[in-house]
Amino acid sequence: MISEAKNREFSDIMIKRAKGVTISQVADAAGVARSSVSRAFTRPDMLLPETVERIMKVAEALGYVPNYTARALSTGRHGNIGLIVPDIANPFFPPLIQAAQLEADRSDFCIFLGNTEENPKQEDKLVGRFAGQVEGLVLASSRLSDERIRAHAGQMPLILINRDIDGIPRVLIDSGSGVRQAVEHLAKLGHRKIVYISGPSNSWSNKQRRTAIRSAAAGFEVTVETVPAVTASYNSGRTAVGAILATGATAAVAFDDLTAQGVLAGLAEKNVSVPGAFSLVGCDDVLGAVTYPALTSVSNRSTEAGRVAVSLLLEMMQSRAVRDVRYVLETHLVVRQSTGHS
Template sequence: MKPGRNRPTINQVAAAAGVTKSSVSRAFTRPEMLSAETVRKIFAAAEQLGYVPNHTARALSTGRHGNIALIVPDVANPFFPPLIRAAQWEADRSDYCVFLGNSDEKPEQEDKLIGRFGGQVEGFVLVSSRLSDAQIVEHATRRPVVLINRDVEGIPRILIDSATGVTEAVAHLAALGHRKLVYVGGPHGSWSNKQRRGAVRRAAKELGLEVSVISNEFAAFESGRRITASVLATGATAAIAFDDLTAQGMLAELADMGVSVPGEFAIVGCDDVLGAATYPSLTTVSNRSVEAGKAALTLLLDILQNHAIRDVRYVLNTNLVIRKTTGPAKHAPR
């Protein structure tokens, strides 16, 4: 019934160094309490035995595990990996370990993961959470929670405001002479989708442009291809898509149809997940997901250290990244 490996314990180090385990413990946690000489002896003994403090035992008595959990709807969605990496990097700098959870866009799954992680993390970062406000608030009473792209009052949150970028996009298209445009939507429940659609409508109204909306529940390359025909059917000369993948699908379909971009039709994506990697390279709205991941972690770690939960609402503005899928409207009135 020997559990882990036969790693040396604090007692063995204590014996080897001729002190008690209290001193060994202190040598590793608050060496300034001990005489330099004792610390040296203990480290020497520890070194020689290859001693490493047992993380679990430490967590049990201190209540601090040095872990946090990051839960995303879908790891494979290109929007998340850079965010995950940034969060990891930031956690790493403070010696925290990161549990990653994939909710698969399902609230039950997300809830289950939070429960499973709950016992061994100090806090959570929920990205684009699919839970209800009530559930989020509930979980936040147990452990610190920081949200990304979800706006729940009282819970610290980082919001990527694509509205600013989308508004710029509309202005950009207007300036190029476009008078009629289409917004190609995304998932129904998505906070971002609502935000973007709203921004397009508002900006278009402001500038006197005509807007139609085409919904497209399942945002992806293939669905982008599929809705292209109906987009053209509206008679618009430009489209703003919910995300880059949709835009990329439209790009491919238009190429197949022989419609030149941006010559005959202009396209703007959203989230800049593809960088310049489309052809022509896509004009899109920047994402800031890296900053969001970093900020969420900084915030969470800060909360963990200061034990003060502040009601933070941190908004990251986006902007338009002009590349090569937008140009003067075909029949620009001049």
């Protein structure tokens, strides 16, 4: 199971790592002041072109690389932004992270990633830990209290994704629009009683979806019952199946695709055919065509959310002002094979 290289006697070698070349060494070698070397890298227009060239040549030869930490100390700018998510392993987040990173990269910013395991304490700790090292922060689906978020927003530029707090710039994926379409779709298929399989109780999206379902159902003369699934996961969906069937409903909307996937598995175990005997709709559309039957789901716009959040953050950092932005991304229903007539 574990194997290491044979030649253990040669295996411990002291590191002879090149202790980074500094600006002073370049300055000496090039016969200029440290400030000139600094300027050659940051404001070459202040120097004679030939001076810049000479410095660059020497720097190159010596293998000089600017030290970002030192630069950050004097300028206050580190070129990093933090991104905190509750669960990287949830397929909703990787595309968001990817998009955020891409957008950050366009402005030469690096992303500090934090994973909170859905734990507010861990989230608080990470924010504190990031504080000195990033210029701004994006909190995706934060599990923190409004007060804590406000407190952190007072310390540094902060953008929220899927969390709606007045006065703090936020990007919201409005799954309400898609969820309403889902209810309408189910109603048209003849379903009269549906279940909402809820997600984490401190999730803004969960509240939003539950509310949207209730209000939409009222309009279509459909009754709704809520069955909790505790966390957003395959297993909690699977174990919720008993409770779901006990309600007598003929269709369900799950908090997210992961939960829906668990429900699909649970239904299959109980030999309830989908969509023959039961219709199921997911949310976030992260599994879509992959499940069997292919899951009808509410589209997600996590990629755009990540991109927009970072772009708003960068703008905010640059203007050094905070605008009360509320950027809403609408969603829609993607019909596949997991829904049918009642």
